[in-house]
Amino acid sequence: MEKVTIPSLSRRSFIRTSALAGGGILIGFNLFQSCKPKVAPATDISQLNYNDFNAFIKIADNGMVTIFSPNPEIGQGVKTAMPMLIAEELDVAWKNVQVSQGALDTKNYTRQVAGGSQSIRQGWEPLRQTGATARQMLINAAAVKWGVDPAQCKTNEGIITNTNGDSLGYGEVVKEAAMLEIPENIELKDPKNFKIIGKEVPNVDVDKIITGQSLYGIDYKEEGMVYASVLRPPAFGKKIKDFDTDAAKKVSGVLAVHKFGDKIAVLAKDTWSAMQGKKALKVTWAVDTKLENTEDHDKILLNLLNGKDFETMRADGDVKKAFTNADTIIERVYESPFLPHNCMEPMNFFADVTDDHIRLVGPIQTPAGTARRVAELLDRAPEDVSVDMTRMGGGFGRRLYGDFALEAAEISNIAKKPIKLVYSREDDMSAGIYRPAIKYKISAAIKDGKLTGYHLKEAAINSNMYGLIPNFFPAGAIENYQVDVAKYDSNITIGAWRAPYTNFLAFAEQSFFDELAEEMKVDRVQLRLDLLQKVKGTTDERIEYSPERLETVIKTAVAKSNWGKTPAGTYQGFSAYYCHNTHVAEVADVVLENNKPVVKKVVCVVDCGIVVNPLGARNQVEGGVIDGIGHAMYGDLTFADGKPEHKNFDTYRLIRMNEAPIVETHFIESDMAPTGLGEPTLPPAGAAVANAIKAATGLRLMSQPFIKQLENKEVLL
Numbered sequence: 001m002e003k004v005t006i007p008s009l010s011r012r013s014f015i016r017t018s019a020l021a022g023g024g025i026l027i028g029f030n031l032f033q034s035c036k037p038k039v040a041p042a043t044d045i046s047q048l049n050y051n052d053f054n055a056f057i058k059i060a061d062n063g064m065v066t067i068f069s070p071n072p073e074i075g076q077g078v079k080t081a082m083p084m085l086i087a088e089e090l091d092v093a094w095k096n097v098q099v100s101q102g103a104l105d106t107k108n109y110t111r112q113v114a115g116g117s118q119s120i121r122q123g124w125e126p127l128r129q130t131g132a133t134a135r136q137m138l139i140n141a142a143a144v145k146w147g148v149d150p151a152q153c154k155t156n157e158g159i160i161t162n163t164n165g166d167s168l169g170y171g172e173v174v175k176e177a178a179m180l181e182i183p184e185n186i187e188l189k190d191p192k193n194f195k196i197i198g199k200e201v202p203n204v205d206v207d208k209i210i211t212g213q214s215l216y217g218i219d220y221k222e223e224g225m226v227y228a229s230v231l232r233p234p235a236f237g238k239k240i241k242d243f244d245t246d247a248a249k250k251v252s253g254v255l256a257v258h259k260f261g262d263k264i265a266v267l268a269k270d271t272w273s274a275m276q277g278k279k280a281l282k283v284t285w286a287v288d289t290k291l292e293n294t295e296d297h298d299k300i301l302l303n304l305l306n307g308k309d310f311e312t313m314r315a316d317g318d319v320k321k322a323f324t325n326a327d328t329i330i331e332r333v334y335e336s337p338f339l340p341h342n343c344m345e346p347m348n349f350f351a352d353v354t355d356d357h358i359r360l361v362g363p364i365q366t367p368a369g370t371a372r373r374v375a376e377l378l379d380r381a382p383e384d385v386s387v388d389m390t391r392m393g394g395g396f397g398r399r400l401y402g403d404f405a406l407e408a409a410e411i412s413n414i415a416k417k418p419i420k421l422v423y424s425r426e427d428d429m430s431a432g433i434y435r436p437a438i439k440y441k442i443s444a445a446i447k448d449g450k451l452t453g454y455h456l457k458e459a460a461i462n463s464n465m466y467g468l469i470p471n472f473f474p475a476g477a478i479e480n481y482q483v484d485v486a487k488y489d490s491n492i493t494i495g496a497w498r499a500p501y502t503n504f505l506a507f508a509e510q511s512f513f514d515e516l517a518e519e520m521k522v523d524r525v526q527l528r529l530d531l532l533q534k535v536k537g538t539t540d541e542r543i544e545y546s547p548e549r550l551e552t553v554i555k556t557a558v559a560k561s562n563w564g565k566t567p568a569g570t571y572q573g574f575s576a577y578y579c580h581n582t583h584v585a586e587v588a589d590v591v592l593e594n595n596k597p598v599v600k601k602v603v604c605v606v607d608c609g610i611v612v613n614p615l616g617a618r619n620q621v622e623g624g625v626i627d628g629i630g631h632a633m634y635g636d637l638t639f640a641d642g643k644p645e646h647k648n649f650d651t652y653r654l655i656r657m658n659e660a661p662i663v664e665t666h667f668i669e670s671d672m673a674p675t676g677l678g679e680p681t682l683p684p685a686g687a688a689v690a691n692a693i694k695a696a697t698g699l700r701l702m703s704q705p706f707i708k709q710l711e712n713k714e715v716l717l
Contacts, residue, residue: 053178056130072114102389128188129186138170142173146162226415227421247280291641322480326446327447337704339631353378367389370405377410378409471542475542506683510691571589
């Protein structure tokens with residue numbers, strides 16, 4: 001059944017520190033209000049006297065509060081949502097809160113990572129405890145001033161009152177409060193008393209984003225820094241044999257050229273000069289390892305699927321016997337290509353390596369891990385490295401891997417200068433870390449009209465167990481159930497891509513369940529519901545999903561989508577999936593326009609527990625659905641002789657604005673702790689669309705991108 005692990009709040013989280021002293025920054029100026037007459041100027045908080053309350057909170061003498069968001073902001077909204085958790089329990093008015101990005105601080109913060117849709121889930125109780133503990137300390141300080149029992153005091157939006165009618169603002173007692181002992185056994189609010197959590201709060205950076213102010217890593221600059229562009233091997237499996245830098249050094253603006261490993265860095269006064277200098281480099285490349293082709297991968301993965309070199313991840317019952325005794329066996333193979341991340345903001349990082357310190361600034365999902373790797377690379381003590389995080393223009397897993405930060409640090413160390421490394425789009429796509437190519441073979445045994453056996457096999461490039469989750473649905477629902485994995489080791493770098501493990505598996509399995517329903521001549525939704533009944537009450541602790549919660553999102557999606565009752569010419573596809581601790585069901589509406597399927601609408605029902613910020617949550621849901629549809633329909637990265645064949649958006653197809661469907665979002669009301677939201681709506685989207693296209697055209701899509709299979713059918717040209 002579903003497991004939720006919440007880290008406890010350590011006392012050291014409240015260690016007072018002067019490292020955060022020095023004022024704050026104003027975030028949240030309203031662009032549209034600025035157009036109105038007689039608008040009061042925004043508070044200049046740089047002039048306020050702030051007191052460090054703990055690593056998360058600073059309170060000024062006028063009651064203004066700065067809350068530091070510890071985790072990297074990648075567009076998932078944590079820079080808004082995480083401070084909301086603190087502000088709720090601190091009991092301050094959100095209008096009096098300023099938000100600032102916290103720097104890497106391994107002493108006072110835990111899990112400063114953006115990945116796995118875990119930031120809010122992991123921070124739910126610790127961050128609320130942070131706010132509640134600070135609130136109690138403020139109450140205790142006021143009680144001392146008044147000479148009353150703290151139990152006689154209460155707070156409301158930054159004001160403390162007692163039963164005698166006295167009142168004090170937080171700013172009036174913050175100095176005294178910061179000197180008090182940290183209280184134990186703090187009681188958190190009942191969700192029914194929330195004032196901020198559950199309310200729609202605009203992104204704290206929205207005004208800076210839409211007015212083009214400096215927020216992102218690519219915006220960051222310092223006096224005296226130089227820009228770097230790096231030439232890397234043009235294909236996986238090549239290395240430098242010989243090179244000539246003379247022409248590059250003659251390019252106007254180029255300052256220096258440095259080789260490091262099998263890469264060459266060009267330093268210049270601006271990015272244009274650095275990139276032009278890189279183009280002028282003359283390099284002879286030697287083949288170091290096998291240069292692979294997409295066609296090779298296709299054959300290799302098929303051979304793996306049909307071979308015997310598998311690792312069994314889960315085996316229930318006797319799958320072999322179930323298939324031997326079956327009346328009918330259904331077997332299908334589903335396949336997906338490599339995919340790049342294609343963040344809107346290409347990889348970049350600032351590094352200043354000196355004898356005394358290594359200072360890093362930029363967009364990174366794993367600041368602590370990156371700082372550690374830089375220290376190891378340069379043979380320095382970990383405490384020599386600091387990381388300041390900027391907002392990220394997309395990540396989707398790519399910025400989990402700090403390779404670009406390591407490059408920046410190594411170049412700065414060689415050049416003895418502060419440098420800003422900037423990737424071009426071509427650099428980003430050709431030197432990336434990709435979602436691996438995967439094939440799934442799914443087999444089912446049917447006996448006397450019932451599903452008696454299920455066997456799922458995965459063959460993946462490089463990553464064993466990368467795409468296979470053995471304890472998600474339908475684990476536990478089928479008596480004879482087995483999952484196996486095999487991998488092929490390649491020199492092509494792979495890694496996490498939005499909704500790792502499930503982004504393609506959900507399409508394969510949920511498409512397969514529709515095929516099963518057709519073969520068994522049963523309702524496709526009811527087939528899933530019937531299987532879930534078998535999991536209810538299970539004592540199998542390996543099962544990670546909740547059958548009850550999955551059943552609820554399925555039934556709600558059926559009701560909200562008008563399932564089976566749409567007008568003639570509208571075809572529907574259904575999909576339901578659990579991942580990142582969240583249960584999702586989606587229904588896609590497809591129509592035929594000029595004999596081509598067009599996705600018009602997706603109804604998405606989500607059970608993610610308590611929704612902290614509905615406005616931000618809807619953005620995540622809609623973005624995940626559209627991203628899932630776009631990549632299922634169009635995403636494709638192929639290789640020829642180890643070289644990516646798509647280097648920019650002129651050849652790499654993304655979903656376009658006029659192709660994005662309406663996404664209608666429904667959240668299941670809940671008083672349970674929040675779960676992941678940045679990724680769970682992506683995996684079911686491809687299957688919902690594929691199942692709708694099957695209903696519209698009769699064509700069963702077995703591989704991604706769908707466009708290839710669709711364009712091969714004359715009826716759809």
